[in-house]
Amino acid sequence: MRIGTLNIETPIIQGGMGIKASMSRLAGAVAREGGIGLIAGSAIGMEELKSEIIKAKEYLGDKAGAIGVNIMVAVSNFEEAVNTSIDAGADLIVCGAGFSKGIFKIGKERNVPIFPIVSSVKAAKLSERLGATAIVVEGGNAGGHLGTNEDSWDIVEDIVNAVNIPVFGAGGVIDSNDAQRMLDLGAVGVQMGTRFIATTECEVSDAFKQLYVNTRKGDVVQIDSCAGLPANAIKSPFVDRLKSGTQEKAKNCVQCLKKCNYSFCVNEKLVEGHSGDTENGIFFAGKDVWKIKDVISVKEVFSRFKNVFS
Ligand SMILES: Cc1cc2nc3c(=O)[nH]c(=O)nc-3n(C[C@H](O)[C@H](O)[C@H](O)COP(=O)(O)O)c2cc1C
Numbered sequence: 001m002r003i004g005t006l007n008i009e010t011p012i013i014q015g016g017m018g019i020k021a022s023m024s025r026l027a028g029a030v031a032r033e034g035g036i037g038l039i040a041g042s043a044i045g046m047e048e049l050k051s052e053i054i055k056a057k058e059y060l061g062d063k064a065g066a067i068g069v070n071i072m073v074a075v076s077n078f079e080e081a082v083n084t085s086i087d088a089g090a091d092l093i094v095c096g097a098g099f100s101k102g103i104f105k106i107g108k109e110r111n112v113p114i115f116p117i118v119s120s121v122k123a124a125k126l127s128e129r130l131g132a133t134a135i136v137v138e139g140g141n142a143g144g145h146l147g148t149n150e151d152s153w154d155i156v157e158d159i160v161n162a163v164n165i166p167v168f169g170a171g172g173v174i175d176s177n178d179a180q181r182m183l184d185l186g187a188v189g190v191q192m193g194t195r196f197i198a199t200t201e202c203e204v205s206d207a208f209k210q211l212y213v214n215t216r217k218g219d220v221v222q223i224d225s226c227a228g229l230p231a232n233a234i235k236s237p238f239v240d241r242l243k244s245g246t247q248e249k250a251k252n253c254v255q256c257l258k259k260c261n262y263s264f265c266v267n268e269k270l271v272e273g274h275s276g277d278t279e280n281g282i283f284f285a286g287k288d289v290w291k292i293k294d295v296i297s298v299k300e301v302f303s304r305f306k307n308v309f310s
Pocket of ligand 1: 014015016019021040042070095096097141142143144145171172173192193194195283284285286287288306
């Protein structure tokens with residue numbers, strides 16, 4: 001299947017997951033299965049970003065599949081991270097958590113497909129007009145920062161009908177029935193985050209993965225992120241403190257975001273979550289994380305979706 005300049009076998013995007021939850025090991029494994037693997041390029045050093053892209057691309061070799069980089073528009077070094085990723089050989093750039101017009105110019109000049117993450121018909125149409133190769137439509141049921149309160153199931157079809165570029169549906173895709181539901185709404189494929197955290201290749205700690213397996217329905221709540229956006233995370237001591245107003249404000253700020261309200265440090269909390277610190281960390285997850293019962297290989301994820309994408 002061709003999408004712009006990309007040659008892939010299966011229209012599954014492994015969503016970018018910061019900080020350092022999706023790096024070369026996970027993204028490379030996804031691309032080797034013929035999908036699109038995304039390295040999370042937000043709030044990491046430029047040298048590390050470069051070397052992760054090179055490692056993932058080497059692992060992919062000349063097989064069908066693609067390695068991209070996800071960068072949040074909200075990060076202070078957004079343009080630098082985009083250019084560094086392209087210099088290092090990223091096959092595409094996926095950007096969310098805000099809207100950038102400038103990114104499409106860079107994509108055109110450097111002949112790299114741009115997939116913006118959008119949550120409204122307006123942003124989807126504007127993206128198409130500015131030159132997006134495809135779009136990811138993400139609902140309020142997804143993991144991480146959110147652009148809407150509406151579930152993916154309620155917004156994908158309207159956006160598919162409003163544009164003539166490929167649409168990937170994101171939010172709530174855990175199994176093949178969910179993927180089929182996205183295709184029935186007119187999407188060409190899916191982007192998944194939550195399912196890929198619970199894989200052997202994912203770079204987060206085992207404690208993070210086990211939290212996913214043990215989560216029950218209703219354990220994911222919406223919080224107000226210091227980035228000025230709502231976000232879905234698993235209930236935790238940190239979330240309790242944030243909601244009750246007792247969470248310590250950000251202290252050692254490294255100015256990773258263009259705008260921050262300093263209610264906490266998302267950078268620090270994500271790193272703590274990544275390392276499995278269940279007392280202090282933040283654990284982003286989609287609302288349907290309760291459906292995950294096991295930690296499996298990326299190969300197994302793809303084989304569970306084979307009946308839909310063959
Ligand atoms: C732990 C975690 C971290 C995430 N980090 C980012 C990120 O850095 N940038 C981004 O655009 N999306 C991020 N996302 C969203 C995913 O890329 C993806 O769109 C979303 O998880 C899809 O919904 P699902 O979780 O229901 O599969 C994150 C999601 C999770 C679960």
